[in-house]
Amino acid sequence: MYSKRSISGRVGAITAGLILLFSLNLAAQYNSEPKLPGWVLFQKGLSSYDKGDLDLALEFFTRSAGNGVLTPEAIYWIGKVYEEEGDLLLAEERYLEAMEDARFLYVPEDKWLIQYSLAGIYLNRKEYEHYEQLLLSIFDEEMIRNAEVVFREHAYVQMLKEKGLDKLLLLYRIRLSYSLEAAEQLGVYYARSTVWKSSLIKNLYAVLSGFSGGIEYLIEMDQGFSFPVNMEEAWERDDEFLISLYEEYATAIDPEFSYKRDLKTLEAMQILDDTLRAEKIIHSRNPSFAMTASLYTLRKMEKQSALSSLMKDGKLYRALFFLAQSLYHEGFPERADEVWTLVSLSGRESSWKTLSLKALSDPELQPASLIY
Numbered sequence: 001m002y003s004k005r006s007i008s009g010r011v012g013a014i015t016a017g018l019i020l021l022f023s024l025n026l027a028a029q030y031n032s033e034p035k036l037p038g039w040v041l042f043q044k045g046l047s048s049y050d051k052g053d054l055d056l057a058l059e060f061f062t063r064s065a066g067n068g069v070l071t072p073e074a075i076y077w078i079g080k081v082y083e084e085e086g087d088l089l090l091a092e093e094r095y096l097e098a099m100e101d102a103r104f105l106y107v108p109e110d111k112w113l114i115q116y117s118l119a120g121i122y123l124n125r126k127e128y129e130h131y132e133q134l135l136l137s138i139f140d141e142e143m144i145r146n147a148e149v150v151f152r153e154h155a156y157v158q159m160l161k162e163k164g165l166d167k168l169l170l171l172y173r174i175r176l177s178y179s180l181e182a183a184e185q186l187g188v189y190y191a192r193s194t195v196w197k198s199s200l201i202k203n204l205y206a207v208l209s210g211f212s213g214g215i216e217y218l219i220e221m222d223q224g225f226s227f228p229v230n231m232e233e234a235w236e237r238d239d240e241f242l243i244s245l246y247e248e249y250a251t252a253i254d255p256e257f258s259y260k261r262d263l264k265t266l267e268a269m270q271i272l273d274d275t276l277r278a279e280k281i282i283h284s285r286n287p288s289f290a291m292t293a294s295l296y297t298l299r300k301m302e303k304q305s306a307l308s309s310l311m312k313d314g315k316l317y318r319a320l321f322f323l324a325q326s327l328y329h330e331g332f333p334e335r336a337d338e339v340w341t342l343v344s345l346s347g348r349e350s351s352w353k354t355l356s357l358k359a360l361s362d363p364e365l366q367p368a369s370l371i372y
Contacts (some may be wrong), residue, residue: 038064042074054081072101076114083121092121112138112178119185132189135182139202142179149174156204161332165207165339166293170227173212180209184315191322200326206319210310211294214301221304228293235271242291243268243275245299249345250278253285288341288360295342302347317343317352324356328363336363 036044045060058081061074070078079094095118102111115138122131143150152172159168176183187203190196218225228234235242243259250257259274261267268274282289301307310316324339336359343356359365 038071042071042077045074045077049077049081049084054084057081072098072105072114073110075101076110076117080117083117088121088125092118095121109178116181128189132186135186135189138182139179139186142176153201156208157201160204161327161330161335164335165342168208169211169215169294169297170229172208173215174205174208175212175216176205176209180206183209184319187319187322191325194329196326196329199322200330203319203323203326207316207323210316210319211297211301214304214307214310215297217304217307218297218300225300227297231291231293231296234293234296238296239268239271241300242296243271245291245296246275246278246282248347249286249289250281254281257281286341286344288337289345290338290341292338292342295345298342299347311348314348314350314352317346317348317350321352321356321359324359325363325365333363 041060041064045057045064048054048057048060058078061078061081062070064070064074075094076098079091079098082088082094083091095114098114099111099118102108102114105111115134119131119134122128122134156168156172159171183202183205187199187206190199190202193199215227224237228237247258257278259268260270262269279289302311320339320343324336324343327333327339328336340356340359340363343353344360346353355365
């Protein structure tokens, strides 16, 4: 017969043995795993980050070190994990560390990704001076490589103030690359800070770059397209599209409105008369309505699925809104109304469309809650 103590001792020994065996088995499995290349571990980290598994992402990014040295990409993404977890101080340290090693980036352009993330940290912590200076350094770096653009900056501003947006878009094209986001963010920042001259310039760059990209794409898709010199040219080339726009605006007020068409050919029979009739209906609710070359082009851009990302995120509409606000405060209320009207007639519903409608009757509107 065994005593209770001897039985419990045997059970304890067996349990301890099983735990030890299980631990050894896990260690053996871990040690037997093939050593994955750093780039594979890094990709696993990205996948885990996208899935929201931050702990696993951090583990993979850390293990991706080759010869004990982390790549600037891994350091940056470790910072992203810390930022997601709310530790902005550690995130900032990692971003700064990644910037120190930016010359080793596999994709040199990732430098801007790191800098924009760092700017986001400064904005989040309300360190506005650091935020502004970092964005200016990004913007200025591209401008140094585009001296002609800087040389023409005064001409852009004067053309907008004196002749309006249509003339500006007819004569000039700008395609910002990595500094576009800096221009967009600075445009918002200066508008919020009521530094209207700087706001006007940065939002002008964002608007001109956005339209330039859209116009170039429209030309690529249709060699016959060009930004129209006037609306007569647009009517000659694209009457059916313009008819569809007028019907859209007019039927929103009078559902019975339509262009009269030949029953056999379906061609519009009295375009001028019906257009004047449509304008009368539209003006009854929107006195500032005008079919301009800018509006025509914006609506063409909105129809292109390839440009949906440009239009969907609302940044172009936001830049237009603040451009108009800057024009108003710089003493050009008529030009401001033209731009606000353009946004109010856009085909996509957005907060900026709503705000533009309000600004037409209350130009002192300050949408602070929607700026960031």
